[in-house]
Every structure is written in C-alpha cells, then in structure tokens.
Amino acid sequence: MKTKHFSSNLMLSLLGVFLVKMREISTLTEKDILVLRLDLTDRSSHEAATNSVIKHFGKIDVLVNNGGRSQRSLFMDTNLDVYSAIMELNYLGTISLTKHVLKHMIERKRGKIVTVSSVMGIMGAPLASGYCASKHALQGFFNSLRTELTDYPEISIINICPGPVQSKIIQNLAEIITNSGDQSHKMPTDRCVRLTLVSTANDLKEAWISDHPYLAVCYLWQYAPTWAWWLMNRMGKRRIQNFKSGVVSLFLSPPLTCVSLPC
Numbered sequence: 129m130k131t132k133h134f135s136s137n138l139m140l141s142l143l144g145v146f147l148v149k150m151r152e153i154s155t156l157t158e159k160d161i162l163v164l165r166l167d168l169t170d171r172s173s174h175e176a177a178t179n180s181v182i183k184h185f186g187k188i189d190v191l192v193n194n195g196g197r198s199q200r201s202l203f204m205d206t207n208l209d210v211y212s213a214i215m216e217l218n219y220l221g222t223i224s225l226t227k228h229v230l231k232h233m234i235e236r237k238r239g240k241i242v243t244v245s246s247v248m249g250i251m252g253a254p255l256a257s258g259y260c261a262s263k264h265a266l267q268g269f270f271n272s273l274r275t276e277l278t279d280y281p282e283i284s285i286i287n288i289c290p291g292p293v294q295s296k297i298i299q300n301l302a303e304i305i306t307n308s309g310d311q312s313h314k315m316p317t318d319r320c321v322r323l324t325l326v327s328t329a330n331d332l333k334e335a336w337i338s339d340h341p342y343l344a345v346c347y348l349w350q351y352a353p354t355w356a357w358w359l360m361n362r363m364g365k366r367r368i369q370n371f372k373s374g375v376v377s378l379f380l381s382p383p384l385t386c387v388s389l390p391c
Contacts, residue, residue, distance in 0.1 A: 168195045168221030178228040187236060190328070191229045193222045193243040198259045200371065211258045218262035223269055230283075238282035242328050243270055247291045247338055251349045251356065254364040255371055274333065284331040289346075291338025293320045315339055 233239030249263030274285040292314040327335035348356035
C-alpha cells in the first residue's frame with residue numbers, strides 16, 4: 129500500500145496570485161509587502177527570517193502558522209520516517225517559528241498568534257494517524273502556551289480548526305491521482321478565510337470552521353464521545369474501502385445516512 133503525501137507545495141503559486149489581486153484593489157505599495165522563502169523544517173533559519181521581517185516593518189502584529197503536510201495510509205503500511213517528517217514540519221517547525229516571534233511580541237506586550245490546526249486535532253480518524261497526531265500536538269502545545277502568557281493579556285493565542293476545505297492540494301501532488309472523490313461537500317476557500325479572519329479579529333481561543341456533518345462530529349467528540357466512536361467506526365470503514373479502491377480524500381467522505389442527535 130502506497131503512502132500518500134500532501135504538502136503545501138502550491139503555497140508560492142497561490143501567494144503570487146494573491147499578491148497580484150491585492151495590487152489591483154489595495155493602496156499598499158511595494159514597501160508594504162515582503163515575501164520571504166521559509167522552510168519550516170530548517171529551524172536554524174527561523175531567527176534570521178523573524179529578524180528580517182522586524183527590520184523591514186519594525187514590528188510583527190500577527191503570526192499565522194499555516195505550513196504543513198498531510199499523509200493518507202494505514203499505520204501498519206507506513207514507515208516511521210513518514211511520522212517523523214510530519215511531526216518535524218507540522219509541529220516542531222511551527223513551534224520553532226512561534227518561539228522567535230513570541231519573543232518579539234513579549235517585548236511589545238501585544239500580538240496575535242494564529243495557528244491553523246484542523247478538526248482532526250480534536251478527533252481521531254483512520255488513514256490519518258500521523259496527521260492527527262501532529263494536529264493534536266499543536267492543540268496541546270498552544271493551549272498550554274496560552275496559560276503561560278497570563279501576564280500578557282494583549283497577546284492572543286488563537287487555534288483555527290478547519291474541516292474539509294475546497295483546494296487543489298490533491299491535484300498538485302507529484303503523483304497523479306485520477307480519482308480524488310467528490311469535492312462539492314467541502315467548504316469554499318473564501319468562506320473559510322473569512323471565518324478565520326472573523327475569529328482572529330475577535331480573539332477567539334479556538335474556532336471550529338466546518339459545515340455539517342463534520343461540525344456535528346466535533347460536538348460529538350466533546351459531549352458524547354461514545355456516540356463519536358460509533359459514528360467514526362462506521363464512517364471510517366467506508367473511508368478505508370475508498371482508499372483501497374483508489375479514492376483519495378483529505379477528510380472523511382460524507383456519511384450515507386444522517387444521524388439524529390438528542391437535544
């Protein structure tokens with residue numbers, strides 16, 4: 129069984145499109161924009177990158193941690209090096225960059241650290257044990273870090289947990305996948321971005337940005353975990369079958385039937 133790797137290789141191309149659009153509608157000038165190439169796994173470069181931003185703008189108001197990769201495979205078919213690479217990028221790289229930026233924010237006594245986690249950071253799912261582990265690690269780290277910053281009430285730690293979002297991440301894989309499944313049930317990217325910005329502006333400690341049924345599953349994990357296990361076992365069985373037949377999805381496929389929950 130092959131291991132599917134999903135990474136943020138398309139980030140630079142999307143950034144280019146974003147900058148073009150911003151130049152068309154914004155009053156920003158060239159000096160208001162700084163683009164740096166950053167490798168989250170090269171932790172030795174994070175301090176210099178942080179200093180470059182501070183030197184250019186004089187300050188850092190908001191850090192958005194949005195780098196990462198995913199993986200789809202059964203645990204017993206996956207080399208442990210895959211897990212190491214995922215944790216190095218999704219977790220250690222993120223907290224390394226956060227540490228350098230946070231030092232600056234503590235000096236200023238203000239700032240926002242926004243981390244794009246996932247609903248997979250609050251639940252478990254088949255074929256995503258490595259990805260779920262990295263997102264659970266982020267959730268645990270930033271929830272703990274928040275408690276260490278009580279002397280700095282103007283520094284916000286914000287965890288964003290998106291569900292399935294429409295993107296071209298599967299189409300941009302190095303390995304061509306002919307059947308990526310139905311994408312219509314996923315949240316449009318612009319809506320996810322808008323809700324992320326609203327959450328950030330209002331300093332929400334944690335935001336679950338997802339449509340049903342995924343949002344309902346999040347509530348199940350919080351308030352009725354026994355039901356959550358039953359539902360995940362049912363959905364997970366179908367997901368594994370789809371994976372073995374060549375259908376790749378970053379999240380669980382929509383369930384065939386709806387579950388009526390008691391009030």
